[in-house]
Amino acid sequence: MKQTFIVQNVKCGGCANTLKKALKDEYGEVEVNLEKEPREITLELEDDKKENLKLKLRSLGYPLADDELSPLQNVGAKAKSFVSCAIGKMD
Numbered sequence: 001m002k003q004t005f006i007v008q009n010v011k012c013g014g015c016a017n018t019l020k021k022a023l024k025d026e027y028g029e030v031e032v033n034l035e036k037e038p039r040e041i042t043l044e045l046e047d048d049k050k051e052n053l054k055l056k057l058r059s060l061g062y063p064l065a066d067d068e069l070s071p072l073q074n075v076g077a078k079a080k081s082f083v084s085c086a087i088g089k090m091d
Contacts, residue, residue, distance in 0.1 A: 003045045006065035007057060009081035010039035014089035015062065021091065022060055022084075027053065038065060060084045 010016065016032035019041060023030045027049075031042040045053060054064050061080025063069060069077060 001044065001046065002042060004040050004042040005053075006038045007041055007062045008038070008065055008067075009062050009078055010034070010041075011081075012085065012089075014085040014087075015039075015081065016088065017091055018060060018084040018088035019057075019062060021088070023053075023056065026056070 007019075010019070010032065013034065016034060019032055020030045023041075023043065027043045027045060029043070033040040033042070043053075054067055057063055058067060058069075058073075058077065059080070061077045061082070061084050063077050
């Protein structure tokens with residue numbers, strides 16, 4: 001079923017490219033809405049795979065908006081997102 005999620009730290013096309021590439025093998029095509037704030041991603045996802053998606057997004061530095069992170073985890077996610085964004089811009 002197609003679902004939309006609000007994600008943190010997505011700023012530009014580099015971030016969107018990283019998300020699309022990193023999630024494609026496991027979740028198929030991913031739409032990243034850069035027109036809306038906060039940013040949204042839309043993908044085909046069964047409810048039992050939401051936890052896996054949450055962990056994958058967190059590892060990339062783009063946690064779900066409802067993902068409860070400690071202040072230290074938030075700083076780490078932002079740092080990871082900068083690296084992920086730079087990689088997305090190079091691809």
